[in-house]
Amino acid sequence: MKTSDSEISLIGPFSQAIPMTGLPKTGPIKDTQLQVLANAGVLVQEGKIVKVDAYQKLEQGAQANAYQVDRIAQPMVLLPGLIDAHTHLCFAGSRANDYALRVAGKSYLEIAHSGGGILETVRKTREATLIELVDLLKKRCDRHLAEGVTTCEVKSGYGLTVDDELKMLEAIALVHKHHALDLIPTCLAAHTRPPEFTDSKLYLQHLLDVLLPQVQEQNLASRVDIFVEESAFTEKESLDYLLKAKEMGFDITVHADQFSTGGSRVAAEAGALSADHLEASDEASVALLKEAGVVATVLPGASLGLGMGYAPARTMLDSGLCLTIATDWNPGSAPMGDLLTQAALLGAAEKLSTAETFAAITTRASRALNLSDRGELGKGCLADIIAFPTADYREILYQQGKLKPAIIWKKGVRVCL
Numbered sequence: 001m002k003t004s005d006s007e008i009s010l011i012g013p014f015s016q017a018i019p020m021t022g023l024p025k026t027g028p029i030k031d032t033q034l035q036v037l038a039n040a041g042v043l044v045q046e047g048k049i050v051k052v053d054a055y056q057k058l059e060q061g062a063q064a065n066a067y068q069v070d071r072i073a074q075p076m077v078l079l080p081g082l083i084d085a086h087t088h089l090c091f092a093g094s095r096a097n098d099y100a101l102r103v104a105g106k107s108y109l110e111i112a113h114s115g116g117g118i119l120e121t122v123r124k125t126r127e128a129t130l131i132e133l134v135d136l137l138k139k140r141c142d143r144h145l146a147e148g149v150t151t152c153e154v155k156s157g158y159g160l161t162v163d164d165e166l167k168m169l170e171a172i173a174l175v176h177k178h179h180a181l182d183l184i185p186t187c188l189a190a191h192t193r194p195p196e197f198t199d200s201k202l203y204l205q206h207l208l209d210v211l212l213p214q215v216q217e218q219n220l221a222s223r224v225d226i227f228v229e230e231s232a233f234t235e236k237e238s239l240d241y242l243l244k245a246k247e248m249g250f251d252i253t254v255h256a257d258q259f260s261t262g263g264s265r266v267a268a269e270a271g272a273l274s275a276d277h278l279e280a281s282d283e284a285s286v287a288l289l290k291e292a293g294v295v296a297t298v299l300p301g302a303s304l305g306l307g308m309g310y311a312p313a314r315t316m317l318d319s320g321l322c323l324t325i326a327t328d329w330n331p332g333s334a335p336m337g338d339l340l341t342q343a344a345l346l347g348a349a350e351k352l353s354t355a356e357t358f359a360a361i362t363t364r365a366s367r368a369l370n371l372s373d374r375g376e377l378g379k380g381c382l383a384d385i386i387a388f389p390t391a392d393y394r395e396i397l398y399q400q401g402k403l404k405p406a407i408i409w410k411k412g413v414r415v416c417l
């Protein structure tokens with residue numbers, strides 16, 4: 001049914017609008033390629049962007065057609081809503097003890113081998129009820145949305161039994177249904193081998209035979225992930241698992257190259273949408289990802305939380321990869337969860353242009369999640385938009401995360417925070 005003109009709304013004026021449209025999908029981006037529209041407005045209809053243009057021009061049409069107007073009275077810069085393409089927001093408990101041990105000199109793997117790490121969160125998450133997980137996840141989503149994130153991937157992986165993994169995915173589905181923030185669920189039951197299993201291959205086969213069919217039947221996730229690392233699963237185990245999950249119809253992504261190389265090979269051979277972490281990636285790993293067309297998702301929050309070097313983001317861009325920046329927000333290695341701050345810090349350390357950093361948390365981040373309807377201020381995209389209280393878009397990264405959005409719209413409607 002055709003929408004009437006009265007259902008169109010005009011939002012603006014904005015001192016500047018940064019559409020993030022028309023940019024290369026891979027490789028470097030110069031700031032001169034970043035389109036900056038002065039005194040701009042946005043027309044929205046049925047939750048989608050109809051047009052971004054000069055506000056004065058759009059205002060004339062609004063007056064003539066009696067459009068609704070959401071007028072912005074102070075200087076603001078408009079961006080697409082941010083996309084966090086890798087998080088572990090659904091969990092219970094804290095790993096403050098792990099953090100204290102790490103800063104005192106223990107390594108991530110040492111803590112994991114001594115009974116801490118992922119399995120500590122598994123114990124707390126198994127003990128939590130569905131209602132408790134929903135409440136905890138909602139509070140984290142409230143904060144993420146207030147900081148400008150309008151789409152967020154969320155993994156399971158702290159249950160590691162069929163019932164507990166389904167409980168986590170159900171919690172994610174419930175929050176997605178009732179929260180303004182869009183949640184994209186990923187089944188990460190292959191996060192590590194649970195104590196109930198002594199053989200990793202048997203555990204992964206159990207997931208393929210029992211868990212993943214139920215995930216599909218209940219429509220709880222269309223994405224599968226696995227952690228390829230000494231403390232989790234080998235390259236061969238991971239590749240076999242991912243290829244079978246792909247045959248079942250799942251999109252796949254990989255926790256790759258966090259402490260050692262190998263995961264990038266798995267991601268390339270399996271044809272993954274993205275390879276995530278990549279702190280340990282070398283030139284050969286980067287070349288494999290480029291050849292296979294895999295999105296490189298780097299997680300500066302994990303580098304900050306673990307006190308280790310950043311993924312070689314500059315090298316990845318110069319090699320022609322599509323670079324995404326995500327938070328890895330989790331209770332163990334990346335507890336900060338502030339996407340804009342982490343992107344700004346990584347950009348400064350790796351010498352990323354403003355255009356490259358913005359693209360990595362908007363339009364290119366959408367590619368890591370296989371979403372084509374967001375991350376840009378383009379016609380037909382979701383009207384997920386955020387406005388920063390400044391007249392100069394360069395202030396956003398210059399203030400390294402301290403400048404937060406003042407107004408957030410989800411599908412064209414102001415979000416009440």
